[in-house]
Amino acid sequence: MSGPEIQERLLFVSSWFCPFAQRTWLALNEKRADYEYYELSLKDPATNQWYQLGEKPKWFLNLNPLGKVPVLAYKEGGKTHSVYESLICNEFLEEHLPKEQTLLPEHPVAKAHDRIIIDSFSSKFVPLFYRILLRQDAESQKEAADGMLAELRQLEQKIHPVGPFFQGQQMTLVDCALLPWFLRMYILKHYRDFSIPEDCPNLARWTKDMEQLPAAKETQKAPDGNGTYEEQLLFHYQRYADATAKSTSARDFK
Ligand SMILES: N[C@@H](CCC(=O)N[C@@H](CS)C(=O)NCC(=O)O)C(=O)O
Known part of the structure; x- marks a missing residue:
């Protein structure tokens, strides 16, 4: 090819x-x-x-x-x-x-702080997302879910209270790096009954706002006529939820 x-x-x-x-x-x-x-x-x-x-x-x-x-x-x-x-x-x-x-703030310290949020999210939150799905017994699913709740509560302390973006008026690389997993929260709800907790209202508001963002809508297209984007994505994650996925993410985050 x-x-x-x-x-x-x-x-x-x-x-x-x-x-x-x-x-x-x-x-x-x-x-x-x-x-x-x-x-x-x-x-x-x-x-x-x-x-x-x-x-x-x-x-x-x-x-x-x-x-x-x-x-x-x-x-x-x-x-x-x-x-x-x-x-x-x-x-x-x-x-x-x-x-x-521009997707990064001008001041070097503000830039560094954005990178710290992104780095911490990537090393902690992202593996937990897969673990909640991949783990097959209730106890280890709960352990992963508790880990994610702690991560969500920490992010809630960092997000701008009004938005619409994570840092306020301007979209940054923080929105780009975090958003894909927040757009997939309905998958955790479906397979594991896990959602953003009520004490994280700003994260819930941000997720809703970002779902409507034209730059995000552009990235949410069904690959074919077999159902909506959300339905096909849900089906894609079934393999994670029953731990039969053989992707690199399934291996990396087990
Ligand atoms: N650390 C990589 C991870 C990328 C990644 O895992 N991509 C997956 C698809 S979601 C992939 O290409 N997997 C190849 C495979 O599983 O064979 C990044 O941030 O770009």
């Missing part, structure tokens, strides 16, 4: 269901970037099984040897450049694209 042609225009390699890719998709949209979307199939449609690293297309592994989406690629002076890992992609976009739609 030859794959997409890499040109000067930015290429965004994604998979419709991937929250990590959605982080970068949000940043691309909010920064009004000119890019081409490429949907990469991470599963074999015949078996519905995830491809192993060696089974992924060579052109893709050349862009990202880790074999994961998202990937950004473009040509400059005849040379192909690629960037991967969602948070690094987002920092790259912030540096590479015009600054009119």
Whole structure:
């Protein structure tokens, strides 16, 4: 398989269901970037099984040897450049694209604080999201859910009380990095009856506001005619909820 042609225009390699890719998709949209979307199939449609690293297309592994989406690629002076890992992609976009739609505050300390929120969320909250689904006995599900409640309560202390964005009037890389998992809260509700607790009203308000954001709506498209985006995403996560998923996230966050 030859794959997409890499040109000067930015290429965004994604998979419709991937929250990590959605982080970068949000940043691309909010920064009004000119890019081409490429949907990469991470599963074999015949078996519905995830491809192993060696089974992924060579052109893709050349862009990202880790074999994961998202990937950004473009040509400059005849040379192909690629960037991967969602948070690094987002920092790259912030540096590479015009600054009119900046997604980081100006002051170095404020920038550093945003990165601390993102880093802590990625190392603590994200694994807990998968663990609540992947763990199969009530006791260890509760342990993961309690961990997530503690994380939510800490975030509630940090979020702007009015919004609409996490930090107030301006969307930042914090919104891009956190939002995909908040947009998936209904999945935890469905499979594990877990929701944002009542003592986190600002997080609940932010999630609702962000669901309506045009840059976010753009990233929530059903891949085919087999149900709404939400229904198809719910179905995708069934494999996590019954612990049969063979994706890298299922392995990484067990
Ligand atoms: N740390 C990576 C994680 C990306 C990731 O896990 N992407 C998943 C899809 S949601 C993937 O491409 N998995 C490949 C596989 O499971 O084979 C990032 O932040 O970009």
